[in-house]
Amino acid sequence: MDFIIxxxxxxxxxxxxxLLCTLGGLFAYKANMINIGLEGMMLFGGFIxxxxxxxxxxxxxxxxxxxxxxxxxxxxxxxxGVTKKANFIITGFAINLLAIAVGKYVLAxxxxxxxxxxxxxxxxxxxxxxxxxxxxxxxxxxxNKQSFLTYFSFILxxxxxxxxxxxxxxxxxxxxxxxxxxxxxxxxxxNKIKYLAVIIGAxxxxxxxxxxxxxxxxxYTPDITAGTGFIAIAAxxxxxxxxxxxxxxxxxxxxxxxxxxxxxxxxGTIAGLLEMIPYIMIIIVLTVVxxxxxxxxxxxxxxxx
Amino acid sequence: xxxxxxxxxQSGFKILSMIIPVLIAFAIGAIVxxxxxxxxxxxxxxxxxxxxxxxxxxxxxxxYAGPLILAGLAIALSFKAGLFNMGIEGQIISAGFVVAVLxxxxxxxxxxxLIPLLLIIGTLVGxxxxxxxxxxxxxxxxxxxxxxxxxNYAIIQVLEYLTSNVFRDxxxxxxxxxxxxxSAIMTRLFGSKLTMFFFVVVVVFVIFYYIFNRSKLGxxxxxxxxNRFFAEATGMRIQRKIMIIMxxxxxxxxxxxxxxxxxxxxxxxxxxxxxPGLGWDGMLIALLGSHSPIGILVAGIFYAILxxxxxxxxIFTNVPAEIIVLLQALIVLFLSLKxxxxxxxxxxxKRKEKN
Numbered sequence: 001m002d003f004i005i006x007x008x009x010x011x012x013x014x015x016x017x018x019l020l021c022t023l024g025g026l027f028a029y030k031a032n033m034i035n036i037g038l039e040g041m042m043l044f045g046g047f048i049x050x051x052x053x054x055x056x057x058x059x060x061x062x063x064x065x066x067x068x069x070x071x072x073x074x075x076x077x078x079x080x081g082v083t084k085k086a087n088f089i090i091t092g093f094a095i096n097l098l099a100i101a102v103g104k105y106v107l108a109x110x111x112x113x114x115x116x117x118x119x120x121x122x123x124x125x126x127x128x129x130x131x132x133x134x135x136x137x138x139x140x141x142x143x144n145k146q147s148f149l150t151y152f153s154f155i156l157x158x159x160x161x162x163x164x165x166x167x168x169x170x171x172x173x174x175x176x177x178x179x180x181x182x183x184x185x186x187x188x189x190x191n192k193i194k195y196l197a198v199i200i201g202a203x204x205x206x207x208x209x210x211x212x213x214x215x216x217x218x219x220y221t222p223d224i225t226a227g228t229g230f231i232a233i234a235a236x237x238x239x240x241x242x243x244x245x246x247x248x249x250x251x252x253x254x255x256x257x258x259x260x261x262x263x264x265x266x267x268g269t270i271a272g273l274l275e276m277i278p279y280i281m282i283i284i285v286l287t288v289v290x291x292x293x294x295x296x297x298x299x300x301x302x303x304x305x
Numbered sequence: 306x307x308x309x310x311x312x313x314x315q316s317g318f319k320i321l322s323m324i325i326p327v328l329i330a331f332a333i334g335a336i337v338x339x340x341x342x343x344x345x346x347x348x349x350x351x352x353x354x355x356x357x358x359x360x361x362x363x364x365x366x367x368x369y370a371g372p373l374i375l376a377g378l379a380i381a382l383s384f385k386a387g388l389f390n391m392g393i394e395g396q397i398i399s400a401g402f403v404v405a406v407l408x409x410x411x412x413x414x415x416x417x418x419l420i421p422l423l424l425i426i427g428t429l430v431g432x433x434x435x436x437x438x439x440x441x442x443x444x445x446x447x448x449x450x451x452x453x454x455x456x457n458y459a460i461i462q463v464l465e466y467l468t469s470n471v472f473r474d475x476x477x478x479x480x481x482x483x484x485x486x487x488s489a490i491m492t493r494l495f496g497s498k499l500t501m502f503f504f505v506v507v508v509v510f511v512i513f514y515y516i517f518n519r520s521k522l523g524x525x526x527x528x529x530x531x532n533r534f535f536a537e538a539t540g541m542r543i544q545r546k547i548m549i550i551m552x553x554x555x556x557x558x559x560x561x562x563x564x565x566x567x568x569x570x571x572x573x574x575x576x577x578x579x580x581p582g583l584g585w586d587g588m589l590i591a592l593l594g595s596h597s598p599i600g601i602l603v604a605g606i607f608y609a610i611l612x613x614x615x616x617x618x619x620i621f622t623n624v625p626a627e628i629i630v631l632l633q634a635l636i637v638l639f640l641s642l643k644x645x646x647x648x649x650x651x652x653x654x655k656r657k658e659k660n
C-alpha cells in the first residue's frame with residue numbers, strides 16, 4: 001500500500017513541472033506559434049533562480065529574477081518570431097541550445113559541476129505540510145508535502161481553461177490561431193496577442209524551472225529538465241491545445257515517470273530501461289491519436305495536421 | 306548575360322546570409338570574452354590559426370568535419386522537404402553503439418573486410434532506427450518532430466542501460482563498452498588524425514551533391530518543402546517520398562555514427578557524440594549551409610574549426626572552452642532570422658513594382 005501511495009505521490013511531484021510547461025506552451029500553440037523553446041525557457045528559469053539564490057540567499061529575489069529573465073526570453077522569442085517573422089521553430093531550438101550553453105559556460109567559469117543551493121532551501125519551500133488534509137487516509141499522504149508550485153500547477157489547469165474560453169484575451173488567442181485574416185478584420189492586434197501568449201508561456205516555464213531546481217532538487221545542472229519541455233509539447237499536441245485534455249496527458253506522463261523511478265528501486269539494474277517508459281508511452285499515445293484522426297478524415301491523400 | 310548577374314547576386318546574398326549571423330554571434334561572444342578579462346581578438350586568432358592555417362591543425366579539422374558533414378546532409382535532406390526530423394542524434398548513437406559492440410566481437414576478421422562491413426551495418430542501423438518515425442509520419446501523419454525528439458531520449462536510456470550493464474567493459478574505470486579490435490580501427494594518414502573515413506565522406510558528399518542538384522528526387526524534395534499540397538496535387542506520391550527521405554537521412558546519420566566510432570572513439574561511452582551531440586551539430590551545419598550541399602561542406606569545415614579550436618582555447622587561454630557552445634547557440638539564433646535574404650527579396654519586389 002505504501003508503495004502505491006508513493007507512486008501516486010511521486011507522480012504529482014513529476015507532474016508539476018510538466019503541467020506548468022504544458023499550460024504555458026498551449027497559449028502559444030493556440031495562437032499558432034509553436035514554441036519549441038519551452039525546454040530552454042524552463043532550463044533558463046532553473047539556472048537563474050539557482051544562481052541568484054546561491055549568491056543572494058533570498059528565494060524572493062531568485063524568483064523575481066526568474067520572472068524577469070522569462071519575460072526577456074519571451075520578448076526575444078516573439079521579437080524574432082512575430083515582429084521579424086523568423087522561423088520560430090529554429091528560434092525555439094536556438095533558445096534550447098542557448099540555455100545549455102549559458103549554463104555550461106557559467107558553470108565552467110565558476111569552476112563547478114553544479115550550483116548547489118541546498119543550504120538555502122528550507123523544508124517549507126521543498127514541501128508544504130497541509131496539516132489536517134494530510135491526515136485523510138490514502139489521499140492525504142498522496143497530496144501532502146508537495147511544493148507550492150506543484151499545487152499551483154493543478155489549480156492553474158482551471159485558470160487556463162477559464163482564461164482561454166471565458167475571457168476576451170482567450171478568445172482573441174484562439175481567433176488569431178484559427179485565422180489571422182479574420183482577427184485582423186475585426187481589429188485585433190495580432191502581434192500583441194502573440195507576444196502575450198508567448199510571454200505567458202515563458203513565465204510558466206520559468207516557474208517549472210524554479211520548481212525543479214529550487215523546490216525539488218535544490219541544485220542546478222544543465223540536465224535537470226530531462227526533456228520536460230518536449231514532453232509538454234507532446235502533451236499539448238495530444239490534447240490539441242485544450243487545457244483540460246492536455247493536462248490529462250501531462251498527468252499521464254508524470255505518472256509514467258513516477259512508475260519508472262519507483263519500479264527501478266525494486267527490480268535492480270534492468271530498471272534503467274524503465275526510464276524510457278514516459279517517452280515510449282507518449283509516442284504510443286501520439287500514434288493512437290494519429291490513427292484515430294486519420295480514420296475521421298474524409299479527404300484523399302496526405303494531409304497536413 | 307543579365308541572368309548570370311542575377312544568379313551571381315543571389316549566391317552573393319546567400320553567402321552574406323551565412324556570414325552575418327556568424328559575425329553577430331562572434332561580436333556578442335567578444336563581449337562575453339571581455340567579461341572574462343581576455344582579448345577577444347587573441348582568442349579568435351588562436352581559434353582559427355591553430356585549426357585552419359597550420360597543416361596538422363587543418364588535417365585534424367578535416368577529420369572532425371567528416372561526420373559533421375554527413376550529419377548536416379542528413380538534416381538538410383529532411384528539413385529541405387519540410388520534415389522536421391530531429392532523430393539524427395539517436396540514429397548516430399545507435400549506429401555507433403552497434404558498431405562498437407560488433408567491432409569488438411568480430412575483431413578476428415581482417416581490416417579490409419571488417420571496416421567496410423561495419424560501416425555498412427552502421428548505415429543500416431541508422432535506417433532501422435528511422436523506420437518507426439518514418440512510418441508514423443507517412444502513414445498516420447504523426448508529428449515527426451515530437452516523435453523523433455522523444456525517441457532520442459528513449460534511445461539514450463536504452464543505450465545507457467546496455468552500456469552500463471550488458472556490454473560494459475569490466476576493466477574500464479568508467480561506463481564504456483569494450484574497445485573495438487585493432488582490425489576495426491581505421492588507420493591514421495599523414496601522421497595526423499585524418500583517416501580513410503574522410504574520403505568515404507567525400508564520395509558520399511559527391512553522390513548527394515548530385516542527388517540534391519541534378520536528380521528527380523532532389524527536385525521533388527525542393528517541391529515538397531515549398532508546398533506539400535501543391536506537390537501532391539501534381540501527382541507526387543508524398544507518403545512514399547517521406548519514407549525515402551527519412552530513411553536516407555537515417556542512413557547518412559548511421560554512417561556518420563559508424564565512422565565516428567571507427568575513426569575517433571573506438572568504444573561507446575555515454576558521451577560518445579559529445580554535447581550538444583553530433584546530430585545537433587548537424588542541425589546547425591544544415592542551417593548555416595542553408596540546406597545546400599556546398600553550403601554544408603563549408604559550414605561543416607567551419608564548425609570543425611570551432612571544435613578543434615575549442616580545445617586550443619582551453620589550453621592557451623583562461624576562457625572556458627564552453628565559449629564555443631555559446632557561439633554556436635548564438636549563430637543558430639541569428640540564423641533563424643534569415644535577414645539578408647528577406648531584405649534582398651523585399652528590395653527586389655519593390656524594384657519590380659517601380660518597373
